[in-house]
Amino acid sequence: MSATLSTGTPDVQITETDCFIDGKWVPASSGKTFATVNPATEEEITQIAEGDADDVDAAAKAARHAFENGEWPKMDARDRGRLMYKLADRIESEIDALARLETLDNGKPIGDSRNVDLPLAIDCIRYYAGYADKIHGSTIPIRGNHLCYTRREPIGVAGQIIPWNFPLLMTAWKWGPALAAGCTIVMKPAEQTPLTCLRLAQLAKEVGFPDGVINVIPGFGPTAGAACVKHPLIDKIAFTGEHRTAQIITRDSADTLKRLTFELGGKSPNVIFADADMDAAAQGAYVGLFLNQGQCCCAGSRVFVESSKHDEFLDKLQKLASKRKVGDPFAADTEQGPQVDKDQFDKIMSYIDKGKSEGANCVTGGNRVGDKGYFIEPTVFTDVNDEMSIATDEIFGPVLSVLTFDDKEDMIRRANNTFYGLAAAVWTRDISIAHDFAARVRAGTVWVNCYDVFDAAAPFGGFKMSGYGRELGEEGLKAYTESKTVTVAL
Numbered sequence: 001m002s003a004t005l006s007t008g009t010p011d012v013q014i015t016e017t018d019c020f021i022d023g024k025w026v027p028a029s030s031g032k033t034f035a036t037v038n039p040a041t042e043e044e045i046t047q048i049a050e051g052d053a054d055d056v057d058a059a060a061k062a063a064r065h066a067f068e069n070g071e072w073p074k075m076d077a078r079d080r081g082r083l084m085y086k087l088a089d090r091i092e093s094e095i096d097a098l099a100r101l102e103t104l105d106n107g108k109p110i111g112d113s114r115n116v117d118l119p120l121a122i123d124c125i126r127y128y129a130g131y132a133d134k135i136h137g138s139t140i141p142i143r144g145n146h147l148c149y150t151r152r153e154p155i156g157v158a159g160q161i162i163p164w165n166f167p168l169l170m171t172a173w174k175w176g177p178a179l180a181a182g183c184t185i186v187m188k189p190a191e192q193t194p195l196t197c198l199r200l201a202q203l204a205k206e207v208g209f210p211d212g213v214i215n216v217i218p219g220f221g222p223t224a225g226a227a228c229v230k231h232p233l234i235d236k237i238a239f240t241g242e243h244r245t246a247q248i249i250t251r252d253s254a255d256t257l258k259r260l261t262f263e264l265g266g267k268s269p270n271v272i273f274a275d276a277d278m279d280a281a282a283q284g285a286y287v288g289l290f291l292n293q294g295q296c297c298c299a300g301s302r303v304f305v306e307s308s309k310h311d312e313f314l315d316k317l318q319k320l321a322s323k324r325k326v327g328d329p330f331a332a333d334t335e336q337g338p339q340v341d342k343d344q345f346d347k348i349m350s351y352i353d354k355g356k357s358e359g360a361n362c363v364t365g366g367n368r369v370g371d372k373g374y375f376i377e378p379t380v381f382t383d384v385n386d387e388m389s390i391a392t393d394e395i396f397g398p399v400l401s402v403l404t405f406d407d408k409e410d411m412i413r414r415a416n417n418t419f420y421g422l423a424a425a426v427w428t429r430d431i432s433i434a435h436d437f438a439a440r441v442r443a444g445t446v447w448v449n450c451y452d453v454f455d456a457a458a459p460f461g462g463f464k465m466s467g468y469g470r471e472l473g474e475e476g477l478k479a480y481t482e483s484k485t486v487t488v489a490l
């Protein structure tokens with residue numbers, strides 16, 4: 001692995017650091033601020049308004065007012081869609097600056113920000129812009145002389161709480177369906193990475209979104225986040241993050257019985273049969289785990305390889321992992337940047353230690369890179385068994401566990417032996433095995449001979465403790481609507 005750790009001063013303009021409430025930029029009512037940190041240098045980037053319950057209350061009132069009385073819900077659906085297209089165009093016109101802002105705040109390589117996160121975010125907003133005027137109910141032939149039909153109405157004010165791993169893309173995943181449905185928004189970005197979400201709010205203002213439709217309150221989970229969850233004027237919470245936080249949100253939302261959608265973690269099995277194209281499978285295992293510094297909810301962190309091909313597969317995987325270029329996220333050829341913060345860095349390093357002490361074999365990586373910034377070597381463990389903590393817990397870092405199998409039935413049982421169920425993949429040339437696995441694995445997404453293929457039109461979400469509901473596609477849109485049945489006597 002090669003490492004270049006001197007981070008050049010990037011050309012990044014930061015203009016939005018306050019709360020965005022009812023179309024205006026305002027400091028937190030407490031006057032408090034917090035630092036957002038560059039994870040490549042451990043240095044403060046800037047201070048951000050630290051919103052809490054009072055600011056969330058102001059945002060919820062603004063969003064409620066915009067929903068009940070403003071022009072947004074009355075606007076023709078096609079014109080709502082046109083505004084969303086304008087927002088997507090505006091983001092595209094600033095794509096390089098937004099990519100730099102994302103890389104500065106999150107640490108992901110500039111090539112990923114520019115060529116993965118930003119294009120996917122723009123595509124998502126355009127996809128849902130096209131949906132705005134295609135949301136409709138049905139007519140239903142009930143008994144008697146009646147006209148019965150359903151209407152799909154916006155759910156109201158959507159509270160949206162997102163994590164730090166894909167800050168701008170998660171903003172797009174949340175805003176796209178909410179805006180298309182005609183909802184108004186109170187968003188709480190992650191405390192580690194508020195900058196791009198705040199910038200998008202300014203772009204939305206500039207293209208003409210009415211005041212109060214989008215509100216953003218930066219701050220911490222137990223204060224600003226919990227205030228969204230408990231607020232009586234907010235109808236729904238869409239949350240992405242850790243399952244333990246989702247459990248707290250479920251309890252905190254009980255009094256107001258909010259609609260909840262959750263996109264949580266995973267320990268996704270990536271299964272490689274002996275007949276697979278081994279080059280493609282090794283590449284898929286490599287990308288499926290190391291993408292985004294391993295900070296992906298759907299990371300293929302349990303790689304099951306049919307025993308007869310273990311050595312061949314491992315050789316190919318190790319060649320890829322050991323060549324991965326770790327370093328300055330602003331360098332064009334960097335493939336892996338730092339982990340997002342010290343908490344994540346410490347958590348990952350402790351799992352690497354546990355893997356070693358529990359008897360797994362660390363065959364690649366396993367160490368910090370440099371002594372400044374939260375960089376970790378791409379790490380591969382072999383001789384992993386199902387009970388080791390590196391095989392059961394979500395590590396959320398660049399740590400891949402290789403397990404082996406001999407029997408298909410046993411492998412499927414082991415693949416499903418986790419309380420998560422977000423994603424899975426299978427590599428084989430045998431279509432019967434591929435479809436059998438796809439049908440029997442308990443996961444919301446299954447990739448066959450590929451990994452991490454995302455599209456705004458394809459629903460994404462989890463079985464079991466990986467979540468409730470789906471994001472993206474028509475299902476993601478419906479999660480921002482209520483169905484109303486109207487019956488007319490004729």
Ligand code: NAI
Nearest residue numbers: 162163189190220221222225226241242245264265297396
């Ligand atoms: P987290 O779930 O605590 O944070 C995600 C978001 O929820 C942030 O905006 C945070 O401020 C907010 N939040 C935290 N506590 C809250 C509360 N009581 N009420 C309302 N909102 C609250 O995740 P964290 O602490 O950043 O990461 C911990 C672990 O979670 C990671 O190591 C990883 O394993 C997992 N994770 C999974 C993600 C995924 O995409 N599925 C994303 C981020 C983390």
Ligand code: MG
Nearest residue numbers: 221241242245
């Ligand atoms: Mg947390």
